[in-house]
Amino acid sequence: MALPAAELLRSQGENHPAWAAFDPVWYIATYPEANLSCGGDPSLALEYYLRAGCRLGHSPSPLFDERYYLDQHLDIAALVRAGQYRSGFDHYCQFGHRGASPHWLFDDGLYARLYEDMTLENLDAHHCAGRYDHWLKSGQREARIGHFMFDPQYYRARVLESGAPDAQFEQRGPFVDYLYSLYRPGPELPCSPYFAPYFAPDYYIATHESVKPVMACGRVRNALHHYQLIGEAEGFDPVPEYSEAYYRDAYPDIAAAIDAGHFTSGYRHFVQYGAFELRRPRADIDLLYYRDMNPRVRDDLNAGRVRDAFAHLRTIGLKEKLPYCPPERVPEISEAAAKQLFELKARNQIALFARQRLDFTLSGPPALSVVMVLFNKFELTLLALASLRNNYAGAIELIIVDNASTDDTRRLETYVRGAVLIHSKENLGFLRACNLALDAVSSPSLLYLNNDIELGYGAIAAALARLASAPTIGAVGGKIIRTHGRLQEAGSIIWSDGSTIGYLRDASALAPEANFVRDVDYCSGVFLLCRADLVKRLGGFDEGFKPAYYEEVDLCVRMIEAGFRIVYDPDVVVHHLEFGSASNTEASMALMRRGRRIFKRKHAAFLRTRLDCAAENIIKARARDGAGRRVLFLEDTVPVRRLGSGFVRANDAVRAIAAAGWRVSVLPINGARHDIMSLFGDLPDTVEVLHDQTILTLPNLLREREGFFDLIWVSRTHNLDRTRAIFEEAGIDPARTPFVLDTEAIEAARDAAAAALDPAKAGFDLPAALAQEFRNAGDCRHVTAVNQAEVDLLRGIGISPVSVLGTIRDPDPTPRDFADREGLLFIASIHQTDSPNFDSLRWYRDEILPELIALMGTPPVLTFIGYTAPDIDLAELADNPFIMVRGSVDDIRPAYDRHRLFIAPTRYAAGTPYKVYETASHGLPCVATALLADQLGWAPGVEIASVPVGDAKGFAAAIARLYHDEAAWQAMRSAALARLEAENSRATFDATVRMILEQKPRATAKRRARLRAVG
Known part of the structure; x- marks a missing residue:
């Protein structure tokens, strides 16, 4: 039925299009100018609309959105302005109903794709004026879907839950009722399991600050309307279980499809396709796991009770607390049970050594001397020695002191060959036994090793390499993991009162904070690799601490006072049966208290340099190095080199900062989607890779690390814009904590070059675009660009100082002639x-x-x-x-x-x-x-x-x-x-980074004023 709007609105009869309706009461209530002109009389409203209202952008009823129609079809808007059509609705009446979408909540193309019977030929045969006519007359009542954000069956259920429906509800149908509800007072009812069951409108409004002002001025009717007209295109998250930024970042094919105009948003793709493909809507929601691990989900999907796994999660799974993501680690077991398993493992393999003797026989100078003190615990000892032998194939000088054991340890020679075995007639205790063994040490490297341990892969080689990496290193310790998989320590801290703490005790061994190299106060004697000549020069352990405990703390402090460093290396992994060699835990604790009193008296001067024992001081006390040189490095994601693009250069920047002696903590603004091994393996081992942090956790990180960072390095200008308010809220003043902005690439320059090729973009204002792009750069102490041309652009808008930080690329010419x-x-x-x-x-x-x-x-x-x-x-x-x-x-x-x-x-x-x-x-x-x-x-x-x-x-x-x-x-x-x-060359790149890091602070207020003036 292709007729002008005036004829359709005045006519009625059989097969009249449902969308060709004029609602006079709604009309004069919605448009004040119409009400004024008609004197409040609805009978005059239609003629006013046809005479004037249609030219003012009015809609004839809630069923057609004039503004949306013209905004979506700019060519039609131009024809309306030219006078070929009275309005967008007039065009829709004559032609648009054959395929255009008339409302922001009806997708004509989607309706055609979902239902095979929605061909125009079939609709014509059944006297339907397009798909929208079918939807209004019957589709909304048949539980069909006309838009990915409206489910009529779901909305009907919510209306019934809220109380008695309007008297006209059944006559209108759920879709039309929803459209009218936008103009009625009362709460916004959710209309789809994908948008707003129970709380999503409130979430959407609270999360996106720009929504309220737009709703207040009447441009949009509610949260859903805002999302459809504005929020979707701007990448807003419609529900808490979905992240638009994550979805685009995790699936580059979707991001490319959006850029190409195939989808308005990632969420639109997700609901139409991605949910069926079991793509992740958010980093911590794994729909494949959710479906496969919950029989209820599979049953409901197979029965057709829900459309997809995401809909099930939103409507059922969250309420019933069904698991939707694999646990980060195996289920916790108690440490007591884990200790029993560790001891059982040692006991179960004891028979091996009856026929497979452990051989430490030397055929030349030893590369390593290992001192182990024993008192019973025969099974644990063999487990530890087997682990030692398997761990390192080099020449080991094994020196064992048996403190008068009463079990099979007395016959250790039967099972272990080539060791120096010292059998004491009395229990000398750990400390005196170690000093007794010191005389037998002939290797340049001395390892004190407990007999209740099992070594991680390559622990010995990693520790020896670290000790040899610098002559200033006196001792190396490792990541000590207790039997139930939680940390005992990742290096240790000494407080001003002489008490000590194992850093990150009870944390995950994969925690970012546990996986970077740093100087520490001391490392546990469970595994302590030392320079043998240094230990001998210091006289070994101080026998004032005998029989045990605090002796390794004292030795490390004496090394530090002698000008040496104690280094924690996370590649040195040791699984430890804590207190496994002690008679009982309370006896050990009593010895620790005694040792602390002695240590406090002996090292009063050293303790005056340490921080007070307080939770807020742990972050500063965890490392002896880096004070005053700590950098927070922000990038889109962890700059893994295989990502290519600007991430290779960002990776080089991190390396250069670390090489300059600064402590770097890398925080991925959009999260880290790569495996742990890539994240840790592609950056210097002194860098803290905060792979579990994002922009969402940045505020909490800054609170926990108040006053910790000495410089903020921001990679890419948009990350400065995204985080500026967070830093302001945290009270971080650029005048005291300088910011460095590494632009990576200037978007305005690229846009200007593209505009030069497009006559439609003539008059592109490059200075204005630059001023807008770098509106926050005035807060930065230094700005970098990748070439001189971009440096000149930045200087032209008043940014200073700005330097070229280029790209590292080593010559490697191919040989062919x-x-x-x-x-x-x-x-x-x-x-x-x-x-x-x-x-x-x-x-x-x-x-x-x-x-x-x-x-x-x-x-x-x-x-x-x-x-x-x-x-x-x-x-x-x-x-x-x-x-x-x-x-x-x-x-x-x-x-x-x-x-x-x-x-x-x-x-x-x-x-x-x-x-x-x-x-x-x-x-x-x-x-x-x-x-x-x-x-x-x-x-x-x-x-x-x-x-x-x-x-x-x-x-x-x-x-x-x-x-x-x-x-x-x-x-x-x-x-x-x-x-x-x-x-x-790397040397040039590194020199530029060092210059930027060492630059003296400059006031930023004048520079901000200059940028404002340019802008």
């Missing part, structure tokens, strides 16, 4: 359709390649290698005989060795082109646009061949010239390698 190479190479990633790299390929195909054919006849084939997002279709290049698309490859070095030239026809970009550094490091000359040459600061014709952006003919000529001129090829190859060596 010029004559043995052929073809052109382009390596890049394409994440979205408006990617600069996709534009480069198209420009090459459409404009450069024809010029190259004209010059060369048969041009060399261009090979494109690189990641392409799933929704990017490169089929348009498939039929071109001179372009070969290979996609991602595991090893790109052979491609660099095989090809003769690299091209980079980039017309817009920001930052610096890492791909050009990479190709130069492999010894392949590059033809690029002047944009990239300027970003690099390289001399055209010397280190790089460059032509102006848009000069396709010049680009082709540069390729042809360099492709055939071996002398020029060799010269450019050598010049680029030399430039890399001079400017992109």
